[in-house]
Amino acid sequence: MTDQQWQCVYSAGNSLEAHSLKGLLENTGISVRLTGEALAAAAGELPMSVVEVQLWVIGSQWQQALVVIGNYLRNDYLDWYCGHCGEVNQGQFELCWHCQHDREE
Template sequence: MEERKHLVASGDLIQAHTWKGLLEQSGIHVELRGEALLGGMGELPTQLHPVELWVGDAQCLQAQAILKALEVESPPWQCVQCHELNAGSFELCWQCSAERSESHNSPSGQC
């Protein structure tokens, strides 16, 4: 089985499905993770648990190029340790250096 890589995260389920559809039209297989958990979030902001798009290792660079052309970036995320808001491109909290929470599930982070 091919290793999967975390591509981008979105707090907006509709946006995540739009990106998935655009990538699949280009022949890239996309897996959405975290979609089923949104219903259990209740009143919490969706940014605390975004929907993640994962692609195969071999298609990761192609998928990044497609999303870059659309100027797609991960939304800001909140640190689970110090609760500081960080830019979507950061993998470590700028204040306490804790790892981004969804990075724990990522085999090797971004492509």
């Protein structure tokens, strides 16, 4: 096994969750592949909302992906408002994108 091999890191219960996680992972610089969707679409019978979708990442980013997913599952990715300038920030960022102010808990 090499660090460049794709490994399944998570099975999402539906397409929406899979795409939410994919976005989060990609925001942290992790490349993501999804499997399961194409198959379901080809079958044309199951609604996308009930299809299980696997997320795959390469081995060298697997540990990092697990951390991101773990945080997601603990609901750490809620949007927050900057106490300095009032801009809304996505939950995975610790600094305000607008003014660089520290996130305040």
